[in-house]
Amino acid sequence: MERFINPFSDMGFKRIFGQEATKDLLIDFLNDLLEGEKTVTDITFLDKEILPDFNEFRGAIYDIYCVNESGEHFIVEMQNGYQTYFRERALFYLSHIITRQGRPGGDWHFDVKAVYGVFFMNFCLDDIPHKLRTDVILADRETHEQFSDKLRFIFIELPYFHKREDECNTNFDKWIYTLKNMETLKTIPFKDRKKVFKKLEKTVDLASMTPEERDRYEESIKVYRDYVNTIEDTSHRSWRKGRMEGRAEGHREGRVEGKIEMARNMKAEGLPLTLISKVSGLSAEEIEKLS
Template structure:
């Protein structure tokens, strides 16, 4: 998925920069508030959000830490954690549970370990790939229920959106949720006004799209964008380097095991073993010394 392209007018919301200037825009929260309302499927408008600490600090020396993509609270005290995941992450739900339970634990400790009157926690995961192959719906809301499907507790709610499952045509996009997902999947592909759906003129979406428009960038925003591109390029380079090094270590381990077996059989010379396995004689000798 190419999230940065110099030939595109609009930056993808799924990119680091795009997510930050739309969902994470602290100076203008219109898009975030309407998006959260759509994602949790609430009929009640969110009129105010305040960004809160997004870093999880380990409670003990050996505790895990972490950072949410976004953490905020609305005017009723409802807590929101929003995570974006572009690549495959088999344990994504476990990560969401870790984040939400940490938040719950923090709220309980602040309340002197009292459980009544706790605000709701919404842990929202937006995923570019599918993590629920057995579920057809692209938007799922999970709360604690019994085997009959009867509600036990909804104080903590897990919400996932699998963008790859969203297949609706523009003519069928009606709800705010569908408008949000459609925009997230297509904004960076739009180049001509005739491609813009009418609902992109709605205030909350228009505010976000303005932040993604490369033609409307101030010099300061252009600099921030270029710095994000540079940081991402370096991160990708480092990640590729780690992958290459891991592959080399694996290949070396396989060759070492093959050399050990050949040495133990004792039927070939050092040079023959080296040639058969594509390694140097010194490599074989080093393995041999380890065996003796």
């Protein structure tokens, strides 16, 4: 029987990184992620839902959205299922934060604060080197010199992490190992070297939950497992469709049809519209038209 929560479920992820009582866990993770670059001393959580400026435009809903003591913005997301346009979605999300920093009048001179996007992924991106961490910055194509430090993407592809406990040399490794193996662990490792992990152990212990929290967690786990299974089944059938047709175009069409079918199944299960949109990549309007 599991002792600790699944950190990849919606409630599990936000219990660790998205609540005021445990914000020191997020601060510690960000500092380990950006070690040698910057030190975050405090964060303030902001509204995770950003409404569009115009009705016909699309808004954004983040898992975790916060600013640090310097006013820099951090978007932290967990994505369990593959999305064809995931990189474009990440760009859309961070661009939202950039543009919303604008102020009316002539006194504002485009002094935007940096925006960081940190994306945990339980899948692998296409067409990039196979590695755990991909850092994307704005840089000159020829010299590779950084052009601006105001936009930063960090993609963490969890399937590429295979280290054993005794191979985790950096604090970042310790975080990823613990998160990836949390649901099967009997005790949280590295507590003697990372004091904050003592608090992490108490936070993720299922026995520490109230009955109401446990009910919400079990519902979150059900949603997580349902749509992960739906994604895997849909991806397999889409792959078979493309393979049987023997054409790249057929494979692409199969993926599109698969996403529509996945969204239709999730809608039939009564899952939240925002979750269906996040997993499938379809807009709320497209999902509402499905029957």
